[in-house]
Amino acid sequence: KITISKWRTSREIPAKAEKELIKILQDGCQETFGFQPKIKLIPVFTSVPAGWPCEGYVAEEPLAYIPFEGNGRNMGALLVDGHSMSPDIKDGEYVVYVEDYDFKPGDRLVVTNEFGKSMVKEYAIKDGEPWLISVNSEYSNHKVNEGFKLIGRVIEIYSKRKVGRR
Numbered sequence: 001k002i003t004i005s006k007w008r009t010s011r012e013i014p015a016k017a018e019k020e021l022i023k024i025l026q027d028g029c030q031e032t033f034g035f036q037p038k039i040k041l042i043p044v045f046t047s048v049p050a051g052w053p054c055e056g057y058v059a060e061e062p063l064a065y066i067p068f069e070g071n072g073r074n075m076g077a078l079l080v081d082g083h084s085m086s087p088d089i090k091d092g093e094y095v096v097y098v099e100d101y102d103f104k105p106g107d108r109l110v111v112t113n114e115f116g117k118s119m120v121k122e123y124a125i126k127d128g129e130p131w132l133i134s135v136n137s138e139y140s141n142h143k144v145n146e147g148f149k150l151i152g153r154v155i156e157i158y159s160k161r162k163v164g165r166r
Contacts, residue, residue: 041065044077074099084139097152108154114147
């Protein structure tokens with residue numbers, strides 16, 4: 001039997017229950033404080049859905065949802081798989097990204113390569129050319145070419161082992 005106390009102990013809430021809990025929280029704020037916060041549930045995927053950023057397009061069943069205050073337009077979340085951005089972004093963490101094409105050196109980006117594989121990399125300019133940098137020096141860096149699609153800028157990092165933001 002699944003209970004809230006078990007969720008609190010494991011620090012994970014099943015994806016199916018998250019939508020209902022957000023609705024309860026919003027309704028409770030409305031009744032208690034007279035306002036309803038704008039909370040958008042951002043679906044978490046293992047890869048950037050094909051067709052991104054088309055609203056409502058889902059390539060797979062979301063792994064989970066991350067509550068995010070605001071309108072949540074053109075936002076997505078990705079489960080990080082790998083160590084190329086460690087120690088800054090760790091394997092198993094979630095990144096929330098927003099569609100944004102005004103990148104600056106140092107921004108963390110969600111990108112797809114020519115094979116459609118989703119990655120998180122740091123944006124840099126070297127000799128006037130855009131590059132995607134792995135923070136972990138054991139992994140390669142990539143010069144941006146037509147095979148890469150720059151999806152969006154990382155705006156939040158969530159730990160799977162903690163409740164809420166890291």
